[in-house]
Amino acid sequence: MNWFRRFMMGRYGVDQLSFAMLLLSMVLVMFTRGRLWFLAVLGFVLLGLAYYRMLSRNISARARENGLFLQYGQGLQNKWRGWLARMNDRTHRYYRCPGCRQRLRVPKGRGTIAITCPRCHQEFIKKT
Ligand SMILES: [Zn+2]
Known part of the structure; x- marks a missing residue:
């Protein structure tokens, strides 16, 4: 060697x-x-x-x-x-803000709700 x-x-x-x-x-x-x-x-x-x-x-x-x-x-x-x-998170859903792509965590099982993005304050509707 x-x-x-x-x-x-x-x-x-x-x-x-x-x-x-x-x-x-x-x-x-x-x-x-x-x-x-x-x-x-x-x-x-x-x-x-x-x-x-x-x-x-x-x-x-x-x-x-x-x-x-x-x-x-x-x-x-x-x-x-x-x-x-x-x-593995069974209690939350994850969405991305349509305005700034920030990832948002929302509790599951609340029906259809309006989510306000904490970063850019855009509001959007999602089912949870
Ligand atoms: Zn946003």
């Missing part, structure tokens, strides 16, 4: 982004059949990119990409958690 260590010296190596790319490319290549062949091609491109990143000597650029990826992943995770929490 000595030659490998020497080969990897000064190169970026594996990070979370490359790992995710490798996983996704494997899934794409293995499970893509027939008319979706272009997804397999995409998988190979992704595989190539993952290796390119691992062997790259531009470490700061690669670290920056990985940082963005982690940030994005965190955002997705928060969205998913929020969605789950709203799905």
